[in-house]
Amino acid sequence: MYDLVANCLYLAIGALWVVLAVFKSRAWRRQRFPALLVMAVASAATAVSFLCSAPAVAAVINESSGVGFLGLLIVYVARLLFGAGAVVLVLLWAPPSRRRAGEQAWAVPYAAVRTQVRRKVGWVYGPVIAAMLVLFALFPPGLDSSLPLDTTYAAQPPVLAFLLVYQAAFAWGLWQLGRTCRRHATAAAAQRLLRRSLRCLAVGSALIGGYCLTKCVAIGAAAAGTHVLDWVGSVVSPLSGCVGCLVLAVGWAGAAAAGWRQRRADYRxxxxxxxxxxQVDGRLALDGPRRPWAEWLTARDLEWRLTRRTREIRDGQLALRPWVPEDVVAAARRCAAEHPDMAPQEREAAVAAAAFVGGLRALRARQRPERHCEHTPGADVAPGDERRxxxxxxxxxxxxxxxxxxAEAS
Incomplete structure (x- = not known):
């Protein structure tokens, strides 16, 4: 029964991280930010660790290779690769005081942190993985890979050293990630989605850190000759790690998923x-209008579709400018001034909407106004605020x- 639950749980979580790795890889191909590549590699490593943690998969690896606990070695190395990726992300997610003006954390060039990555990742995780391989080769022959390594053979010096080196290196990467995410979440108080994702990453790191702590407790007890705490390593540790990885996945993809939902809502x-x-000039559109149901189902290439739709609307506004009556714009500004509770962005958008409808009405009637509006309302909106x-x-x-x-302008 335990193996069945473990197989289902680990394979499901592994599949989730495969999906995250695919999406992060696609995002990196579009934007080529180093942080996205690191997240894609770390997601792939996490997926491998969970897939190989499934007892059925681990048994196939061990039996086909003839090397006991080879599946577990792959799991641990994959987790250390995730830890290395977490440390690289920490270096890329530098605080604002250490970034150039206007530079976003996810867009920090790798060259800016290359030396730190070499020192904190290459010189730490490289020797750690090499030491684990050496210790793994020193395992006593005849170990039964169907039994838990950490609690069954913790009294063996090479096994104990192998386990403690792994736990220490993995916990260090998690601690670095969690500490940085907590600090950045406080600094990102004005960015709700980013703050939420960073908090999820911090909580997920803490929960996975609980996996490391409870495993060390169970390993220490087993090495001391008592197995009364074996259940901590076999039940509490995997549960804490799985929950932590699910929370981490939410933080990993939370902001991206929220951004996708926002792009889809804006497109519609x-x-x-x-x-x-x-209606101003149908030639402005690259493609004809899609059916409402097809647009509702649109889920891919939303950034490109939004950019194109925005540009076509702006072209339509420009073509309509000779038809926008000056008196309509003046009336719109008077009405907007009567609503001091409206935000400046909302007020300018309302005036632009009135100008657009007024110009479209004049175009349909083929009545060019005596005085048209020379300056299109909203034309000076900053490029970053144009879509909104x-x-x-x-x-x-x-x-x-x-x-x-x-009605007032008529």
Missing amino acids: ALRPLWTAAM HLVLVARHLQGPFVTRVL
């Missing part, structure tokens, strides 16, 4: 404004503000 929110912009601005414009397109402005 811009549809009414894009449809209206295409257009989403607000789309929400006001058929709202009461635009209706009131058009």
